[in-house]
Amino acid sequence: MRDPRFAVVVFPGSNCDRDCLHVLRDVLGYAAQFVWHETEDLSGFDAVLLPGGFSYGDYLRPGAVAATSPVVRAVRRFASLGGLVLGVCNGFQVLTEAGLLPGALLRNRTPTFRCEWVHLRVERTDTPFTGLYAPGEVVRMPIAHGDGRYHAPREVLEELERQRQVVFRYVDAQGRTTLDANPNGSVHHIAGVVNAAGNVLGLMPHPERCSEEVLGGQDGRRLFESMHRWLRERAAVAAGRSG
Amino acid sequence: MNKRVRVVVFLKPGVLDAQGQAVETGLRALGFEASEVRVGKAFELTVPEEGWRERVRELCERFLTNPLIEDYEVFEREEVCVP
Numbered sequence: 001m002r003d004p005r006f007a008v009v010v011f012p013g014s015n016c017d018r019d020c021l022h023v024l025r026d027v028l029g030y031a032a033q034f035v036w037h038e039t040e041d042l043s044g045f046d047a048v049l050l051p052g053g054f055s056y057g058d059y060l061r062p063g064a065v066a067a068t069s070p071v072v073r074a075v076r077r078f079a080s081l082g083g084l085v086l087g088v089c090n091g092f093q094v095l096t097e098a099g100l101l102p103g104a105l106l107r108n109r110t111p112t113f114r115c116e117w118v119h120l121r122v123e124r125t126d127t128p129f130t131g132l133y134a135p136g137e138v139v140r141m142p143i144a145h146g147d148g149r150y151h152a153p154r155e156v157l158e159e160l161e162r163q164r165q166v167v168f169r170y171v172d173a174q175g176r177t178t179l180d181a182n183p184n185g186s187v188h189h190i191a192g193v194v195n196a197a198g199n200v201l202g203l204m205p206h207p208e209r210c211s212e213e214v215l216g217g218q219d220g221r222r223l224f225e226s227m228h229r230w231l232r233e234r235a236a237v238a239a240g241r242s243g
Numbered sequence: 244m245n246k247r248v249r250v251v252v253f254l255k256p257g258v259l260d261a262q263g264q265a266v267e268t269g270l271r272a273l274g275f276e277a278s279e280v281r282v283g284k285a286f287e288l289t290v291p292e293e294g295w296r297e298r299v300r301e302l303c304e305r306f307l308t309n310p311l312i313e314d315y316e317v318f319e320r321e322e323v324c325v326p
Contacts (some may be wrong), residue, residue, distance in 0.1 A: 108261060110261070111264065111265040
């Protein structure tokens with residue numbers, strides 16, 4: 001069985017692309033490589049990561065210009081065919097601007113760039129991205145953003161909650177959604193959402209910055225390991241069918 | 244023939260404008276009485292005149308604004324001031 005292959009997209013202004021590739025390839029030993037924002041070909045990949053950073057200088061709106069790029073057209077097709085898509089921070093903003101995830105990310109409620117560790121509650125473990133977490137588990141991940149305030153109109157929020165599309169929420173160490181534990185004013189304390197089909201996830205915190213103990217924690221590592229395990233299981237099922 | 248237009252964009256009423264609040268804080272610190280400050284952005288562009296209203300509406304809704312969070316207004320301009 002072929003090992004799952006990961007693509008890390010590089011936009012002009014991406015700055016967490018190397019961190020993502022480092023974790024996937026050097027820490028976890030997965031097959032991973034960069035793809036340039038001008039490519040329209042994602043064939044041969046099983047998962048695509050849109051990394052953090054400031055694509056196109058955050059001009060217009062964060063993620064807005066990147067959402068028009070050739071690779072995002074390819075990501076749209078890739079996602080519609082069931083490929084896994086993970087957007088971290090600016091990658092999450094790109095996915096909302098591209099319409100691949102609902103809602104929008106606005107300037108933080110406090111007029112500051114927030115760069116700190118936060119606690120998150122894992123709301124779902126039945127996604128390809130969270131299978132190795134425990135239901136309701138509280139994990140620690142770093143955030144680093146000025147535009148992370150998740151916003152969606154009331155009807156969209158109701159739909160998100162009804163379909164259980166909120167995957168991560170900002171909480172305190174005890175797992176409570178307090179005002180102080182919400183670093184940016186996100187509605188419903190939302191830190192990460194998945195699409196209705198379950199194969200596109202966006203989150204503001206940085207799992208790639210907490211995948212090695214030397215960096216102060218490794219709660220992010222299981223997100224990538226969950227994706228890898230899920231892809232291997234899917235490939236095994238497919239191989240079983242064809243065999 | 245071409246048409247010069249100006250597009251002005253603001254966050255929708257009810258969407259918290261953190262930038263506007265920061266500007267309001269500065270104005271008050273300088274002793275100005277100002278409230279309900281909102282920060283928007285403006286674009287100027289030249290488009291082919293034929294069917295320009297429809298085209299500008301489309302480009303606003305597809306790209307210049309995020310219709311989930313922003314409203315916009317379009318103004319016709321007389322002069323082109325881009326060198």
